[in-house]
Amino acid sequence: MNSIKLNMDKLYEAVAAKGHVCIGLDTAADYVPQKERQCASSDAEAVLAFNLAVIEATLDTAACYKVQIAYYEELGIAGLETYSKTLKYIRQKGALVIADIKRGDIADTASRYARAHFEGNFEADFVTLSPYLGMDAVEPWLKWAYQKGKGAFVLMRTSNPGMKDFQYLKTGPNRRMYNEVGDKLTELTESGRGIYRYGPFGAVVGADPKTDEEKQEAIAIRNQYPGLFFLIPGYGAQGGAAKDAVLLLREGNGGVVNASRSIIKAWSSDTSETAGAGKLAEADNVFAATKARDAAIKMRDAIKNELKRNA
Amino acid sequence: MNSIKLNMDKLYEAVAAKGHVCIGLDTAADYVPQKERQCASSDAEAVLAFNLAVIEATLDTAACYKVQIAYYEELGIAGLETYSKTLKYIRQKGALVIADIKRGDIADTASRYARAHFEGNFEADFVTLSPYLGMDAVEPWLKWAYQKGKGAFVLMRTSNPGMKDFQYLKTGPNRRMYNEVGDKLTELTESGRGIYRYGPFGAVVGADPKTDEEKQEAIAIRNQYPGLFFLIPGYGAQGGAAKDAVLLLREGNGGVVNASRSIIKAWSSDTSETAGAGKLAEADNVFAATKARDAAIKMRDAIKNELKRNA
Numbered sequence: 001m002n003s004i005k006l007n008m009d010k011l012y013e014a015v016a017a018k019g020h021v022c023i024g025l026d027t028a029a030d031y032v033p034q035k036e037r038q039c040a041s042s043d044a045e046a047v048l049a050f051n052l053a054v055i056e057a058t059l060d061t062a063a064c065y066k067v068q069i070a071y072y073e074e075l076g077i078a079g080l081e082t083y084s085k086t087l088k089y090i091r092q093k094g095a096l097v098i099a100d101i102k103r104g105d106i107a108d109t110a111s112r113y114a115r116a117h118f119e120g121n122f123e124a125d126f127v128t129l130s131p132y133l134g135m136d137a138v139e140p141w142l143k144w145a146y147q148k149g150k151g152a153f154v155l156m157r158t159s160n161p162g163m164k165d166f167q168y169l170k171t172g173p174n175r176r177m178y179n180e181v182g183d184k185l186t187e188l189t190e191s192g193r194g195i196y197r198y199g200p201f202g203a204v205v206g207a208d209p210k211t212d213e214e215k216q217e218a219i220a221i222r223n224q225y226p227g228l229f230f231l232i233p234g235y236g237a238q239g240g241a242a243k244d245a246v247l248l249l250r251e252g253n254g255g256v257v258n259a260s261r262s263i264i265k266a267w268s269s270d271t272s273e274t275a276g277a278g279k280l281a282e283a284d285n286v287f288a289a290t291k292a293r294d295a296a297i298k299m300r301d302a303i304k305n306e307l308k309r310n311a
Numbered sequence: 312m313n314s315i316k317l318n319m320d321k322l323y324e325a326v327a328a329k330g331h332v333c334i335g336l337d338t339a340a341d342y343v344p345q346k347e348r349q350c351a352s353s354d355a356e357a358v359l360a361f362n363l364a365v366i367e368a369t370l371d372t373a374a375c376y377k378v379q380i381a382y383y384e385e386l387g388i389a390g391l392e393t394y395s396k397t398l399k400y401i402r403q404k405g406a407l408v409i410a411d412i413k414r415g416d417i418a419d420t421a422s423r424y425a426r427a428h429f430e431g432n433f434e435a436d437f438v439t440l441s442p443y444l445g446m447d448a449v450e451p452w453l454k455w456a457y458q459k460g461k462g463a464f465v466l467m468r469t470s471n472p473g474m475k476d477f478q479y480l481k482t483g484p485n486r487r488m489y490n491e492v493g494d495k496l497t498e499l500t501e502s503g504r505g506i507y508r509y510g511p512f513g514a515v516v517g518a519d520p521k522t523d524e525e526k527q528e529a530i531a532i533r534n535q536y537p538g539l540f541f542l543i544p545g546y547g548a549q550g551g552a553a554k555d556a557v558l559l560l561r562e563g564n565g566g567v568v569n570a571s572r573s574i575i576k577a578w579s580s581d582t583s584e585t586a587g588a589g590k591l592a593e594a595d596n597v598f599a600a601t602k603a604r605d606a607a608i609k610m611r612d613a614i615k616n617e618l619k620r621n622a
Contacts, residue, residue, distance in 0.1 A: 026420070070416055070423040076432030080391055102416055104441050105381055106471045109337070112381040121387030130415050132443040132466055134473020155443055160417045162445020166491055171480045177488065180477055 006194040007125045007151040008202065008229050011096055014063040015253050019300035020245070022098065022231070023058055023292070024260025025051050025086060026068040029075070031265050033283040044078035047071075050285050051086045054264055055093065057289035061296045063256050064096040066231070067124075084121045096125045098231065102155065104130030110140035118144040126151040128204060128231070131181050135188060138201070145200035146192060152201040153231040156181045157221060159206025159240070182225045193227060198254065202229035207248050207257065208240040218247040222254075230255035235299065236262025242302040252307055259299055264288075266295035317505040318436045318462040319513065319540050322407055325374040326564050330611035331556070333409065333542070334369055334603070335571025336362050336397060337379040340386070342576050344594040355389035358382075361596050362397045365575055366404065368600035372607045374567050375407040377542070378435075395432045407436045409542065413466065415441030421451035429455040437462040439515060439542070442492050446499060449512070456511035457503060463512040464542040467492045468532060470517025470551065493536050504538060509565070513540035518559050518568065519551040529558040533565075541566035546610065547573025553613040563618055570610055575599075577606035 029043035032050040040046035055065065067090075072083035090097040099122065103113045117127050118141075129138055129152050144150040157167055157178035167178045182203060189199025203225065209215040222230075232248050234240035236259040245257040267288035268280060340354035343361040351357035366376065378401075383394035401408040410433065414424045428438050429452075440449055440463050455461040468478055468489040478489045493514060500510025514536065520526040533541075543559050545551035547570040556568040578599035579591060 028423075068416075068420060070414075070420045070427065073427035073433070074423040074431075076427070077388065077392060077395065080388060084388065102441070102444075103381075103413070104415070104443075105379075105413055106469075106473065109379060109381045112339075112385040116381065116384035116387070116390075120385075122384070130413070130441045130443050131477060132415075132441050133413075133469055133471060134476035134478070136471055136473030158417075158444055160445060160447055162417065162447030165445035165495060166442060166488065167445070169482045169488065169491060171482065171488075177477065177480065177482075180480060184476060 004149050006145065006200045007096060007149045008198050008200050009194040009196055011064060011151070011229065011256065012196040012198065012253055014096060015256060018061060018063050020249065020255065020257045020303045021062050021296050021300045022064050022066050022256040022258040023054070023062045023263050023296060024066045024068060024100075024258045025054070025264065026071050026260040027051055027264060028071055031268070033267065033285060033288055034281055035283065036285050042078055044075045044082045047075070047079070048082040048085055050288065051082070052089055053285035053289040054292045055090055055095070057293040058296050059093055059095055061293060061300060062095070064098060065090050066098040066100050066258050068100040068260070087122065087124055091123070091125070098126040098128065098153065099124035100128050102128050102130045104133055104137045106133050106136045107140065110137055114141045114144055118148065118150045126153060128152065129154045131155060135184050138185070139188060142188070142192075142200065150200070153204045154181065154185055154201060156185070156203035157205050159208040159234045163206070179224070182221070182228065186225060186227050189227065196253070197227065198229040199227050202231060205230045205232060205248055206234045206240070207232045207244040208234040209244055209247070215247065218244070222248050222250055226250065231258065232256065233258045235259040242299075242306040245303060246306045246310060249307065257299075257303060263292050263295045263299070267291035315460050317456065317511045318407060318460045319509050319511050320505040320507055322375060322462070322540065322567065323507040323509065323564055325407060326567060329372060329374050331560065331566065331568045331614045332373050332607050332611045333375050333377050333567040333569040334365070334373045334574050334607060335377045335379060335411075335569045336365070336575065337382050337571040338362055338575060339382055342579070344578065344596060344599055345592055346594065347596050353389055355386045355393045358386070358390070359393040359396055361599065362393070363400055364596035364600040365603045366401055366406070368604040369607050370404055370406055372604060372611060373406070375409060376401050377409040377411050377569050379411040379571070398433065398435055402434070402436070409437040409439065409464065410435035411439045413439050413441045415444055415448045417444050417447045418451065421448055425452045425455055429459065429461045437464060439463065440465045442466060446495050449496070450499060453499070453511065461511070464515045465492060465496050465512060467496070467514035468516050470519040470545045474517070490535070493532070493539065497536060497538050501538065507564070508538065509540040510538050513542060516541045516543060516559055517545045517551070518543045518555040519545040520555055520558070526558065529555070533559050533561055537561065542569065543567065544569045546570040553610075553617040556614055557617045557621060560618065568610075568614060574603050574606045574610070578602035
């Protein structure tokens with residue numbers, strides 16, 4: 001049993017209080033309103049100001065934030081300063097942040113990655129991990145779960161087309177590669193579950209079933225892994241909808257649903273109340289943040305309504 | 312056919328000219344001689360000065376360098392500045408560098424990672440990639456191969472204990488998960504092979520067979536994937552030896568063998584000519600670099616002799 005509260009417990013409580021939306025801050029510089037980008041001293045500064053505005057406007061609406069580090073690594077050292085400041089801001093505000101880093105390395109190297117992302121400049125509450133090397137790429141991170149409550153989401157069954165290349169291969173009767181990951185992850189975290197019976201480490205499971213078979217598969221995954229909290233990508237711009245996402249929830253909780261572009265770019269596709277590009281050229285971060293908030297609320301309510309419909 | 316020379320071609324030529332050693336700059340601050348570390352203004356500075364000394368001393372001995380980014384991320388922003396400067400220094404000297412980042416993400420995110428590590432502050436000649444998400448985590452990087460000659464090594468069959476968790480699972484008769492990766496990677500790079508008939512992207516294949524069966528497996532892997540250049544970790548501190556590594560070479564080339572700690576920490580374990588810790592406390596970067604050079608030469612020659620013995 002844990003003597004400290006797990007971040008996974010805090011995430012469960014955030015979902016209960018604020019709904020299931022995880023806002024993905026996959027912020028490219030060209031997602032920032034033109035006017036703001038021009039005023040900023042660099043793209044990294046522009047992204048930071050945009051992020052802070054979106055965070056500020058959505059604190060009561062988002063269960064958590066997910067920051068995709070690739071967008072910041074792309075901008076080099078300056079980008080990683082923005083990444084660091086974005087994480088710090090979220091945590092200062094008392095909100096939870098998932099560092100979407102998909103790291104995966106073994107032994108001592110894994111511990112160094114863990115120190116990099118669970119301490120210091122890049123400290124996050126959760127990380128995402130890739131399991132290809134084996135559980136010795138996951139296990140070293142657990143120390144931080146038991147000492148500091150940190151959490152992780154391990155890639156299990158995603159919804160990109162390439163998912164079928166490896167994750168989906170049969171490894172036995174009624175077993176696919178991703179089941180091996182789910183089973184091993186359950187085993188690894190079984191003895192350290194938190195208040196709400198979820199382990200400190202959960203799984204990334206995509207929500208975009210295109211056939212009835214895939215729908216049944218999503219339901220089966222949720223049933224097979226009751227101890228795993230799910231990070232569910234694929235909502236919105238990536239094609240998933242509320243009715244898909246709820247298949248991966250459990251008793252109204254047990255997962256957060258990530259949307260990135262459909263929230264942070266909501267301002268640019270919102271032409272309904274504008275006179276077109278003219279008005280949008282006038283858009284600033286406050287406008288963008290308001291639209292992000294509206295999109296997050298709409299998404300939160302769509303999931304809640306879908307849960308009610310299924311209840 | 313490529314109109315530009317691939318980095319994989321340059322690596323082949325470096326191996327032919329200088330041998331098979333890839334020096335792993337997995338440099339922790341406590342690998343730096345105490346005296347130098349104390350003089351440095353920060354751990355990140357200490358690591359940088361150490362790296363530059365080792366690189367300078369080994370340019371004619373190493374086919375390439377591999378920089379494990381976890382060790383630099385651990386030191387935060389300052390660490391990534393050291394990482395950036397280490398890469399720049401190697402490339403300025405005309406040597407080749409593999410960014411050991413094991414990134415793996417899809418679609419637009421993959422392209423952003425590619426821009427992060429094939430351009431700008433963190434530009435490297437090669438990267439390492441993780442295939443768990445599928446080939447759509449690998450394919451977007453190829454654009455840089457055909458436009459700029461960049462290369463990658465995709466995790467295929469490693470030699471850590473956890474390798475058996477997923478990579479080693481049977482996916483068919485005489486097929487394991489790693490074969491799926493090797494086959495897909497061959498297919499993806501078939502049409503773009505370079506001068507020496509290796510594709511722009513190769514594979515990470517470990518060299519530490521513990522049984523005769525594993526030895527046969529290494530030989531089989533080498534035969535099955537003639538178009539894949541191998542990055543072979545596991546030499547030295549990780550247990551592998553020259554006789555294991557050569558199993559994964561092909562016609563005297565076709566792979567580089569990485570050693571990290573057995574080279575960059577050679578100075579600290581070298582007590583033979585010293586009066587023990589007293590003398591070692593006096594060690595500086597020049598001493599460490601000389602020992603690194605000696606260790607690299609020893610390793611290079613051990614592999615060459617093993618190849619001769621097998622010829």
